[in-house]
Amino acid sequence: MNVDPLLLEPIADRAWPARERSALGGWRLNAADGWSMRSNACWPLGEPDRGVEAAIDATEAWFKTRNLSPRFKLTDGATAPDDLAERLARRGYVDRKKTLVMVGSAVGRLDPSVGLSDTPDASFEAVFTASAGGNLADARERLETLARLPPPARFARLDIDGAPAALGACAVEAEWAGVFGMRTMAEHRRKGLARRVLGSLLFEAAALGARQAYLQVEADNASAIALYAAEGFSAAYAYRYWVRPAD
Known part of the structure; x- marks a missing residue:
């Protein structure tokens, strides 16, 4: 695209x-x-x-x-x-x-096991903290940013045995939906949970008026790229961060 x-x-x-x-x-x-x-x-x-x-x-x-x-x-x-x-x-x-930056159509399927809300709940804190390797400062900054996502936004959570296992979020502006914060607990990876969360987010985004979706994924994250490609996303362009090692 x-x-x-x-x-x-x-x-x-x-x-x-x-x-x-x-x-x-x-x-x-x-x-x-x-x-x-x-x-x-x-x-x-x-x-x-x-x-x-x-x-x-x-x-x-x-x-x-x-x-x-x-x-x-x-x-x-x-x-x-x-x-x-x-x-x-x-x-x-x-x-x-x-x-x-990968883009695709905002076409998804609502999974009845995925809970959706317009604000992040306490489970986001638990999952982000775990995925940050215990780095509380990193988790806190990302959670604070998620809380600032402009409306309309949706937050998705998929529980396994009563505990949060996978989650994600999206924000919609005009015809575009941005997908953020996709996380899966380590013990539940490679079970297709991220695909179910993404499908529910895209379904909700389309209901909010989005027709296209975008997300950012590190270029060396082959598994995530494969997941998104299987869901119809393709690379549109790339960006790089420029830093000074002396800093």
């Missing part, structure tokens, strides 16, 4: 709102506690409101005053200016964590 990243990236930014947000012209600055890379990066989706080198200086200063390392999210086909990667490289930045 052909998708213009300049159209979809602003939607994705609004759908996963950082705690603190600012802008330098077309550069979007997001900050939280430093864990979720999307919530703690500069998204340079348009020309900055000053010279490029001055904008990089201002971005670095903005993050450093928040005790965060500067990070830039450079998206294929949607980064301004075109030579930003080269400018960052001259400052010692390197690219990390290639991520795919």
